[in-house]
Amino acid sequence: MNDSKRFSLAVLVxxxxxxxxxxSSAMGLVSPFLLPSPLDVWKGFVGLVGNGKLADHTGISxxxxxxxxxxAIVLALALSLMMAASRVFAALADPPLEFLRQIPPxxxxxxxxxxxxxxxxxxxxxxxxxxxxxxxxxxRGGFAQVDPRLIEVxxxxxxxxRELLRRIALPAALPAIVIGLRLGLxxxxxxxxxxxxxASSAGxxxxxxxxxxxxxxxxVMVGILVIGAIGLAADAGLKALVRWRMPWIRQDLExxxx
Amino acid sequence: xxxxxxxxxxxxxxxxSRKTVLQxxxxxxxxxxxxxxxxxxxxxxxxxxxLIAGLETPDHxxxxxxxxxxxxxxxxxxxxxxxxxxxxxxxxxxxxxxADELAARVAAMLRTVGLARVARAWPDQLSGGMAQRVAIAxxxxxxxxxxxxxxxxxxxxxxxxxxxQDELVQIWRETGTTIVFVTHDIEEALRLGQSIxxxxxxxxxxKFALEASYPRDGAEPAVNAARQRLLDQLFARTALxxxxxxLKRTTA
Numbered sequence: 001m002n003d004s005k006r007f008s009l010a011v012l013v014x015x016x017x018x019x020x021x022x023x024s025s026a027m028g029l030v031s032p033f034l035l036p037s038p039l040d041v042w043k044g045f046v047g048l049v050g051n052g053k054l055a056d057h058t059g060i061s062x063x064x065x066x067x068x069x070x071x072a073i074v075l076a077l078a079l080s081l082m083m084a085a086s087r088v089f090a091a092l093a094d095p096p097l098e099f100l101r102q103i104p105p106x107x108x109x110x111x112x113x114x115x116x117x118x119x120x121x122x123x124x125x126x127x128x129x130x131x132x133x134x135x136x137x138x139x140r141g142g143f144a145q146v147d148p149r150l151i152e153v154x155x156x157x158x159x160x161x162r163e164l165l166r167r168i169a170l171p172a173a174l175p176a177i178v179i180g181l182r183l184g185l186x187x188x189x190x191x192x193x194x195x196x197x198x199a200s201s202a203g204x205x206x207x208x209x210x211x212x213x214x215x216x217x218x219x220v221m222v223g224i225l226v227i228g229a230i231g232l233a234a235d236a237g238l239k240a241l242v243r244w245r246m247p248w249i250r251q252d253l254e255x256x257x258x
Numbered sequence: 259x260x261x262x263x264x265x266x267x268x269x270x271x272x273x274x275s276r277k278t279v280l281q282x283x284x285x286x287x288x289x290x291x292x293x294x295x296x297x298x299x300x301x302x303x304x305x306x307x308x309l310i311a312g313l314e315t316p317d318h319x320x321x322x323x324x325x326x327x328x329x330x331x332x333x334x335x336x337x338x339x340x341x342x343x344x345x346x347x348x349x350x351x352x353x354x355x356x357a358d359e360l361a362a363r364v365a366a367m368l369r370t371v372g373l374a375r376v377a378r379a380w381p382d383q384l385s386g387g388m389a390q391r392v393a394i395a396x397x398x399x400x401x402x403x404x405x406x407x408x409x410x411x412x413x414x415x416x417x418x419x420x421x422x423q424d425e426l427v428q429i430w431r432e433t434g435t436t437i438v439f440v441t442h443d444i445e446e447a448l449r450l451g452q453s454i455x456x457x458x459x460x461x462x463x464x465k466f467a468l469e470a471s472y473p474r475d476g477a478e479p480a481v482n483a484a485r486q487r488l489l490d491q492l493f494a495r496t497a498l499x500x501x502x503x504x505l506k507r508t509t510a
Contacts, residue, residue: 149336156311156330157350157400167349171340248340248380 036218041225044218053207058226061204064120064195065188068127072135072184075128080139081165097136105129106194118199130191131184138180142173175249178242182235189231260287260310260326260404260436265319267305276317279305281460283319287404287438292430294451295440296488302460303440304333307408310438326403326436331410335389337381337396344368344377347395354400367395370429387418394426398433407439411446423449427472444488448481449474456491464491 001009018038024030025037032040048054079097083090105126112129116122146169154164196205204223211219242249262285268278279302287293297303308314310321311330337346345352348364355363368374371391381389390410397405411419427450430437441447447454448468456464466487470480 149332149334150338152313152332153330153336153338153350156313156328158312168338171338174340246340248382 033215033217036221040218041221044216045222045225048207048219048222054222054226057202057204057207057223058230060202061192061196061227062230064123064203065127065185065192068124068191068195069131069185069188071124072128072131072188073181076132076136076139076180076184080136080143083140084143084165084169085161101133105191109194109198113198122198123195123200123203126195127188127191130195131188134183134187135180138177138183139173142176142180143169145176146172174246178238178246178249182238185234185238186231189227189234192227259289259324260438261285261320261322262306262310263320263322265306265309265316265321267302267309267314267316267318279460280309280316283460283462285455285462287436288453289403290434290436292427292437292439292450292452293455294447294453295438295455295457296444296447296451296492297442297457298492299442301457303442303457304408306457307406307438307440310404311406323404327400329397329400329402329405329435331390331393331397331405331407333409333412335381335386335393337389337392339381341381342377343373343379343381343384343392346381346392347399349396351400363399367399370398370432371395371425385418387414387422390414390422391425394429398429398435401433402435404436404438407437409441410439412441412443419446420449424473426450431472444485444492445476447488448476448485454484454488456488458491464488 021035022038025032025035036044045054079093083093108129109126112122112125116125150168150172151164154168159167192203193205193208196203197209200206200209204227208220208223211217211223262283265280265283265285266278267280268276271277283306285306295303295306305314307330309316310323311328313330338349341349344364347367348360351360351363365374365377368377371394373388373391373395376384376388381392384392390413394407394410411422414422423446426437429435439450441450451468453465453467455462464487466484468480468484470478470484474481476485
């Protein structure tokens, strides 16, 4: 299926879902408290845009996700490069990392609060933990799958190790890295509400939790829709960036095995 | 000039022992020559090339390459899929020569191998022959004194293969590069080699010079005589008696 067909299908699916939502609300099939009508959500959205709160919350959340995402990329790249460069280091680092990978970031929240406090560092820390593993596994898998015959080309030409990594291993690993980056970005967004769960006074996660306390499900829905829409847009942006800057990655960029 | 002295090399086997692939090999490669190493699959010819290229270190023996830059062309093109044809050609000298010199050398090399019109193409848009030409251009653009080629035309169809052989001879005469060319194809060896070295079971079984002008006619007397020597060496002594024995067994 080509891109325009895929896009048309996505629009159709969203339109269908919206129709179901609007229809069930209009026919009174579900309580407006459990599922507010599209019109109520729209009114809530307009109100939040009007008083500037939505922009403030969204801006803060985007900043947190970007900071966490960037940090996770730096950490994942550094660790995976070190593991690619040294088998001993890889053997030492693998078991604790595999252990840590099994633990959901929210389970680490109490410790993170003790270590990082309840300010921005804690929130960014949770997002780092959520994004890190998909990105790290993308780098690791990418480096592990580099065709050794390509490395030999550089080796035969006398490339030093650093040049082999930078000019051959890194670009050769990019298809797997890109998939890790896409997964990581999604995980970062999904961790947002959890990160803004405690001692927060701003952000989309806070907005949703605050609305829950005030029984404003319309605002909860606005928060959910905005998070989903920004996540989709970020993913599409990342895909477009890859197509533009890395046109050789013509293979399917879709995420396999979730 | 390259010299190999008493090279012995092997690979570890799963049972912990070592399989010897090359045994006490001596080789002197004269400057500017076209040396063809001919042998059956598994005779150690690719290993020998990898040792000269520095991709492996011999278990015993010495390899002296006197100041020569070495270029390698592998069996497969091994192009970087994220780089265009021209970027692939310049890949090994990028950062080692000035940008304008890089561009000039790449453009000249693309003309030499007849690929100027696909300079901007991606490797996966090329045919097998074109991709292998890019690989040859990439090896030559760094102006190696010694060019090592490991069955580079093995995967090409007969027509492309013959054309590439002629082009390679042309390039060799223009550049004066010493070439070591590994093949298992007797006709290819006869078409290309100034000196032909037959490798059997890890040792040189036959070495001789072939004084015939290029492009070679396969039927001229010098080539015919060389063909007979190679056939005698490669089939009469080993394979044929085996085959005859097998035939006798199966018909008995």
